[in-house]
Amino acid sequence: MFESDRDAEGVRIELRALTKHYPGRPAPAVDNVTMDIPAGELVVFVGPSGCGKTTTMKMINRLVEPTSGEIRIGGRDVLSLNPDELRRHIGYAIQQVGLFPHLTVAQNIGLVPKLLGWPQPRIAARVEELLALVHLEPSDFHDRYPRQLSGGQQQRVGVARALAADPPVMLMDEPFGATDPITREHLQNEFVRLQKQLRKTIIFVTHDFEEAIKLGDRIAVLREGSHIAQYDTPAAILDRPADDYVAGFIGQDATLKRLALLRVTDVPATEPLPDPRLPQIAADASLREALDLMLAHGTDKCSSTAGVLSYATLCAAVGNRSREELVAGDR
Numbered sequence: 012m013f014e015s016d017r018d019a020e021g022v023r024i025e026l027r028a029l030t031k032h033y034p035g036r037p038a039p040a041v042d043n044v045t046m047d048i049p050a051g052e053l054v055v056f057v058g059p060s061g062c063g064k065t066t067t068m069k070m071i072n073r074l075v076e077p078t079s080g081e082i083r084i085g086g087r088d089v090l091s092l093n094p095d096e097l098r099r100h101i102g103y104a105i106q107q108v109g110l111f112p113h114l115t116v117a118q119n120i121g122l123v124p125k126l127l128g129w130p131q132p133r134i135a136a137r138v139e140e141l142l143a144l145v146h147l148e149p150s151d152f153h154d155r156y157p158r159q160l161s162g163g164q165q166q167r168v169g170v171a172r173a174l175a176a177d178p179p180v181m182l183m184d185e186p187f188g189a190t191d192p193i194t195r196e197h198l199q200n201e202f203v204r205l206q207k208q209l210r211k212t213i214i215f216v217t218h219d220f221e222e223a224i225k226l227g228d229r230i231a232v233l234r235e236g237s238h239i240a241q242y243d244t245p246a247a248i249l250d251r252p253a254d255d256y257v258a259g260f261i262g263q264d265a266t267l268k269r270l271a272l273l274r275v276t277d278v279p280a281t282e283p284l285p286d287p288r289l290p291q292i293a294a295d296a297s298l299r300e301a302l303d304l305m306l307a308h309g310t311d312k313c314s315s316t317a318g319v320l321s322y323a324t325l326c327a328a329v330g331n332r333s334r335e336e337l338v339a340g341d342r
């Protein structure tokens with residue numbers, strides 16, 4: 012996994028009977044977890060506080076040593092590697108940010124590239140690129156210290172630092188948790204866009220099921236001990252939650268969430284030609300946005316460059332729900 016990190020696509024991560032028993036605790040924090048994370052996929056861990064999400068992640072980059080079990084990344088046995096060397100090749104954005112207080116924003120972001128021996132001009136260029144990416148004006152933020160930033164700004168620097176050396180594997184523990192909803196949405200959108208290009212293997216922890224649906228190729232809903240309640244694509248989990256526990260995470264508005272997963276172009280147009288007299292929606296907008304637009308205009312059709320979309324098509328896409336059910340029923 013190390014030879015060609017730069018521009019490297021993700022590699023497969025395999026967890027086998029992975030267990031962590033912290034000394035003095037009655038039950039293991041992570042209990043016999045077996046899971047495959049396919050190369051280039053973003054897998055979201057969702058589960059209640061204390062169920063073992065952070066512990067599972069920290070075993071993958073060996074900030075926590077497993078009690079038993081195996082971890083392989085790109086086929087290599089992680090437990091046989093040098094931990095410091097390993098961590099340089101895994102991007103890590105942690106819950107508490109963890110910036111070095113005595114280093115500037117630029118030095119924090121450039122830390123791992125520097126350890127990897129990148130030439131200074133390449134580090135400088137990468138730092139500028141990443142600051143812009145996380146919406147921090149380089150000239151303003153470059154030389155500040157972490158204490159001179161808000162919590163959300165610190166978190167964005169943390170995300171930039173995790174991306175800095177372009178690692179094939181990223182572990183992200185609630186990386187957007189401290190940001191306001193607008194910044195958060197921006198970061199999520201940027202992240203989706205980036206991941207489409209880069210296809211890294213990412214494990215992403217969140218408490219926010221909407222965020223999980225938006226970002227995840229797959230979602231692992233976890234219980235106490237990191238036990239897997241369900242591990243599947245967002246659409247499959249929304250359609251067929253494995254049990255009441257999983258259904259509880261989805262909440263009451265599964266249909267609206269399914270609409271948010273589908274794009275206007277994912278369903279057949281009622282008429283292939285655009286109609287300029289109808290309310291207009293972007294072709295890459297979600298069906299949920301299309302529904303909102305129809306409701307706002309009191310129409311049962313809207314139009315995009317891909318043609319006319321009808322309310323009936325939208326209903327059919329999520330299983331023929333009645334208008335009442337769709338608009339209010341499941342909220």
Ligand SMILES: Nc1ncnc2c1ncn2[C@@H]1O[C@H](COP(=O)(O)OP(=O)(O)OP(=O)(O)O)[C@@H](O)[C@H]1O
Pocket residue numbers: 033034036040058059060061062063064065066067106
């Ligand atoms: N160093 C430690 N020593 C002993 N117990 C620990 C240690 N770190 C975590 N634990 C315990 O292990 C369990 C799992 O903790 P972990 O941090 O993995 O949970 P989490 O799912 O990340 O929770 P949160 O959503 O609150 O971040 C918890 O019961 C926690 O109290």
Ligand SMILES: [Mg+2]
Pocket residue numbers: 064065066106184
């Ligand atoms: Mg945690």
